[in-house]
Amino acid sequence: MIDNSVRTLFLLKHSPYPPMGGAPLRNWQNIKAMMQLGEVAVFSVSSYKSPRSREYPPGVSLWKDYSTGDILKERSLIRKISDRLWWMRLYGYPEADQFYGDRVAQELQRLLVEFAPNIVVFEEIWLYRYLKIIKPYGCCLIYDAHNIEKSLRRDISVSEHKPPFVSSLSGIKTAIIEGYLVQQVDQIWVCSQQEAHLLQKLYRQIPPTHIVANGVNIADYHSDRISHSLPTDGLEPNHFTAIFTATFSYYPNSVAAQILIGQIYPQLRKFYPNCRLILAGHSPTPYMKESAQEDSGIIVTGKASDIRPYLTAASVVIVPLLKGGGTRLKILEAFAAHRPVVSTTKGAEGLNVRDGEHLLIRDKVEDIVAGVCQLWSDSSLGRKLAESAYKLVQQEYSSTAVRQQVEQAVLQLLPSDFRF
Structure with a gap:
């Protein structure tokens, strides 16, 4: 047979x-x-x-x-x-x-x-x-x-x-x-x-x-599935928390982390002195580790078996990629977790998204900073983007x-x- x-x-x-x-x-x-x-x-x-x-x-x-x-x-x-x-x-x-x-x-x-x-x-x-x-x-x-x-x-x-x-x-x-x-x-x-x-x-x-x-499996990102495992060390509730999730051994991701630490985060601190930056993912660079030691507002998780609790702890996801390809899963995970996203054009490349409807697309450092500040000052905009992005994931990326x-x-x- x-x-x-x-x-x-x-x-x-x-x-x-x-x-x-x-x-x-x-x-x-x-x-x-x-x-x-x-x-x-x-x-x-x-x-x-x-x-x-x-x-x-x-x-x-x-x-x-x-x-x-x-x-x-x-x-x-x-x-x-x-x-x-x-x-x-x-x-x-x-x-x-x-x-x-x-x-x-x-x-x-x-x-x-x-x-x-x-x-x-x-x-x-x-x-x-x-x-x-x-x-x-x-x-x-x-x-x-x-x-x-x-x-x-x-x-x-x-x-x-x-x-x-x-x-x-x-x-x-x-x-x-x-x-x-x-x-x-x-x-x-x-x-x-x-x-x-x-x-x-x-x-x-x-x-x-x-x-x-x-x-992404959308059900995995429902808040009731991950709320019980929220990280606590250094992550007390703070609305002004931004996150970038990545594997930092990948060169374009390490460059993006460097831009976040050296350019975007300092400018955000001028408007929101108590804001935090989470860099979540394995293989952080020495520069990332040193920055986290020098500034308590920068949190570098290192290897994390589950990235979802850190997404839940953040209010905005930033994807400042300038080079590279990749799977774009960091954005899809953010969408599934109902987190608004500010990304460069390269960061959202290949996804069927529209600026102002599913996320904010900004390519200059000062524009990324302005986009994050806009989301932190206007929660209704963040909710609108997150809802549209969630529907997109349901239809095309589940x-x-x-x-x-x-x-x-x-x-x-x-x-x-x-x-x-």
């Missing part, structure tokens, strides 16, 4: 559970969506610098987890030399090379035989070297593009303090790897229509591309809406005799 049920393997560069930060949250939403269609296995190779968890992902049939630290220890002399000479190899690039190991590849082969997936989903481009292991098994391949990496690399290189040669070579290598993966897969998922157009513009002939937006998008994409990928 032929088994026509859907069996999906996710290849991830983050531990899948519990999801913390934009990329892991997107991975977990897609894993849960595919669980509705059949069994799911996860093969993760996470950076030794990233938070790791040994908590088994609920509902996942099989999970194998490895670290780049383990790979680093097992490298042969030839491999070490090859890695050092990455710039001489067409597809060589340290950010991708670190995730590939021969023993890990052998374990992946065993999993492919044991689980026998008919779909394999690649998170981002950096695990592309495992394609040669997966290809012979005849699986349908999906590239889940959290970012358009070529464009992102170009944006970041402008702000990074690296020699021009290094930045240029990094951009070239990123484009080569992304272009290779795009041509090898059967389907691509992107976060927005804007990114679909950009991918088409950059690589011309690409496989069928589907919008799988980022979403977990239910995302599941429907995933199902439609898979329906067009698999033969008609597969059953869900």
Whole structure:
């Protein structure tokens, strides 16, 4: 008897559970969506610098987890030399090379035989070297593009303090790897229509591309679900509290935090001397930690297993991103939590939002400050924006809406005799 049920393997560069930060949250939403269609296995190779968890992902049939630290220890002399000479190899690039190991590849082969997936989903481009292991098994391949990496690399290189040669070579290598993966897969998922157009513009002939937006489980953000776990240390009730949630190891987020601390927060203090700034998320920079030690009004949470209590403690969410791509989940979480948002154009890029209806879009520091002050002085405006934003999340960015998008994409990928 032929088994026509859907069996999906996710290849991830983050531990899948519990999801913390934009990329892991997107991975977990897609894993849960595919669980509705059949069994799911996860093969993760996470950076030794990233938070790791040994908590088994609920509902996942099989999970194998490895670290780049383990790979680093097992490298042969030839491999070490090859890695050092990455710039001489067409597809060589340290950010991708670190995730590939021969023993890990052998374990992946065993999993492919044991689980026998008919779909394999690649998170981002950096695990592309495992394609040669997966290809012979005849699986349908999906590239889940959290970012358009070529464009992102170009944006970041402008702000990074690296020699021009290094930045240029990094951009070239990123484009080569992304272009290779795009041509090898059967389907691509992107976060927005804007990114679909950009991918088409950059690589011309690409496989069928589907919008799988980022979403949130709205019920998780209802106040009665999180009020019992509100943080207390340094977070006594204060209406004039702003928050920025992020993974601060991501360069554009660390730049945004620096702008908040060095420019936006000091100006807000001129109008509201008792205001507070919460920077919530793991991998805070030394500058962030030092600033929090020097000023009690700046609160840096560090790794937080649950960001929702901090959202509840704030009255305004600020997203002062100037560069980068990303999943935009920080804004969707704010919308689901009924928190008004002041964002740059880049921060809200790809979301179907309108300035003055769902949030305030402000691109200059002084305009961001004015927007926050406007919300703090006019609570009715904050309520109006929050209500419109909440309705938008319900309609377009709920977990239910995302599941429907995933199902439609898979329906067009698999033969008609597969059953869900």
